[in-house]
Amino acid sequence: MHNDLKKAVEVLKSGGIILYPTDTIWGIGCDATNAEAVQRIYDIKKREDSKSMLVLMENPALLDRYIDEVPEVAWDLVDVSTTPLTVIYPGAKNLAANLIAEDGSIGIRFTKEEFTRQLLQRFRRPIVSTSANKSGEKSSVFFDDISEEIKQAVDYIVEYRQDDRMPSKASSVIKLGPGGQIEILRK
Secondary structure (H helix, E strand, C coil), X not given: CHHHHHHHHHHHHCCCCEEEECCCCEEEECECCCHHHHHHHHHHHCXXXXXXXXXXXXXXXXXXXXXXXXXXXXXXXXXXXXXXXXXXXXXXXXXXXXXXXXCCCEEEEECCCHHHHHHHHHHCCCEEEEECCCCCCCCCCCHHHCCHHHHHHCCEECCCCCCCCCCCCCCEEEEEXXXXXXXXXXX
């Protein structure tokens, strides 16, 4: 795992794209503050850039760096969540402009998975996390499910957990609105 972490951080710092295991499914990732890298992911996925992608972070204490005003209910949601939860926050800042949704929001998930947590700690910035598939296709739960086209398009493929067959699924998604309003988008 150590060599994977070292190489993945090098690739991210150079503006590259990685294919990596997350706390949910296999993902395509890059530096969430690098607009050129974010655009490459949209191109790889053949996805409209009006469809924003989420970012992974390892520590809720960093949330204030990327969200203008964190709704109070957000802290409770993060604290009580026992499964992967993506929260869409209003007022995104300090991230690549093409990563932020048209309404100014961004989806953020705090990972507890060992590899991504260590990767984020070493990289010291949020990382884009989007499913390792073309837009509209089924998400790749296992490494073997990822198309060769996706594998060829990235700059580094993490070896860690390629043989993992533990069933997993995409995260739940909640959107926070004005006055602490909560909208469940995916259970």
